[in-house]
Amino acid sequence: MIAPVSKIREPLVYGHKTYHQITEDLVAPTEKAPSLSWMLVFIPALVLLVFGVFSIYWTIYVGIGTWNLNKTINWGWDITNFVWWIGIGHAGTLISAILLLFRQKWRTGVNRAAEAMTIFAVMCAGLFPLIHMGRIWDAFYIMPYLNTRGPVWPNFNSPLLWDVFAISTYLIVSLLFWYTGLVPDLATIRDRSAGLRKKIYDFFSLGWTGAAKHWQRWEYLSLILAGLATPLVLSVHTIVSFDFATSVIPGWHTTIFPPYFVAGAVFSGFAMVQTLMLISRKVLNFEQYITLNHIESMNKVILTTGSIVGVAYLTELFISWYSGYIYEQFAFFNRALGPYWWAYFGMMFANVVSPQFFWSGKIRRSVGWTFFLSILINIGMWFERFVIIVSTLARDFLPSSWSFYSPSWVEIGIYLGTFGLFFTMFLLFTRVAPVIAIAEVKHILKTSGDQYVGKDAEIQH
């Protein structure tokens, strides 16, 4: 029972694949010895990770004074990196949940990798608030449990505590969604392997058999988890923006923050998915599964969300002028022309100007351009958080307290370390599990394979 597909729809799977060929192609990276290109990325990632772990150790051993934060600028690279990484994570949920609800078939090529990316990015993000607490060994105080300290409870009215709930829920729900999707594919690997390898995959595939009733429930579960994850992902960055928006700092105290943070998160997340997918499809030979059509679709999302971000920046500027409130006006004047003017213009260029190149179909389908712009957008979105946090704090209420901030080697080390963590995890993931959802690609083959649709279609149905 195949739903009719328009003949002019572009195929999503090239190379006249059969079901068996899909299994062979997608499982291949887990069955071969790591390639040279894999090692060439893995070793630097591991080095960065080790350096990051040392920087964190140094922070905890010596104290938070190893960072260049001061009384005026009490949030710096740490919270910038936190918000940036959380934003990166958003694309994964958007691709796997929202596009599932919208029945977008191109999600199948990238959803697995994007979900993994979400999980690793949220892990990187979660690190920053934890070590910023200074006494990480007391971090469990943020959990509300009956305790012998009074009992003393966390403040449930605080956006910082909402963050704790939002991010831990986000991490857990993303993990469940990702793993449930992985189970059938792990079973595929199990049934191809022997010996110890079979035993390991047997353990992790949870006894999957592929029975009709199980598939029915599996599809139900995916759909409902998608339905839950959709408002969840919107709530997560909304709550992150509350950290700023519910404060009384001019430049932060704005109602536009929630939608603008969510759009920015999706924007930066898709840029990161592009960066990763463009490398993965090359290194893992997935060019017939992650096609130019996938890349173009993602670029369209980048264009849309990038334009929303652009409109939000301009609205913010207009409202600060229109408010007639001099402190708000000063905050924005200071962002653009103050000591951090370069960050502001870097952000404006990378986030507002650069995605506009994607109006051109040629650029949307160009691997080189997409890669370049995706990196630029990642940098731009990092600048956005830096501008919001540091340039606002640098000029606070008393001119005598005005200050300047640049990171210490420890802060830079921790940030580089999260890159190490992210890439190490992602690269290990490509070795142990299929990076593309095998069952889901098979499911769309007859409606999206190039032998069925597109200009080379041979089989009619």
Next chain:
Amino acid sequence: MKRNKEIIFGLYGDEQDLLAAVKSAKDRNLEIYDVYSPFPVHGLDPLLGLRESRLHIAGFLYGLTGALIAFLGMSWVFTRDWPIIFGGKPYWSVPAFVPIVFEVTVLLSAIGMTITFFVVSGMGFGVSNETLHDSITDDKFCLAFDKAEADEATVRQVLQESNAEQVHEKMIKA
């Protein structure tokens, strides 16, 4: 009652053949043991007469539990256990509870449903269910009958008429 099952099954290379085979087995009133496939085959559930899953009801109940725990818990802490005034607002400042109530609702619903799914499907870490054929998770669609419940001669006839690529038998131990 647990017993060893002698399963006879046919493997098909295409989901359309499988659907046709299931239809012809149903037409002859054969009791189908189960159908296995490498991905969800749409249109199969009504043919097999599978009931709609009730997972969403479970999800709703877990979510409701989460919402109640979060809302009542915070209300108890802030009005009974340790009332504190934050920023001159009332002790029981309900709008500020909304984010956490929402998050806990989603959390419990998702965890509960996922666990329920695996438990009712007889799956879990370390569980090893016997599969009929290794190619079922690769590229073959399997229609299986239990010899004790379906007449073997008719089964073989159905499998042959529906162009099963392979026909095998396997004993599944109780």
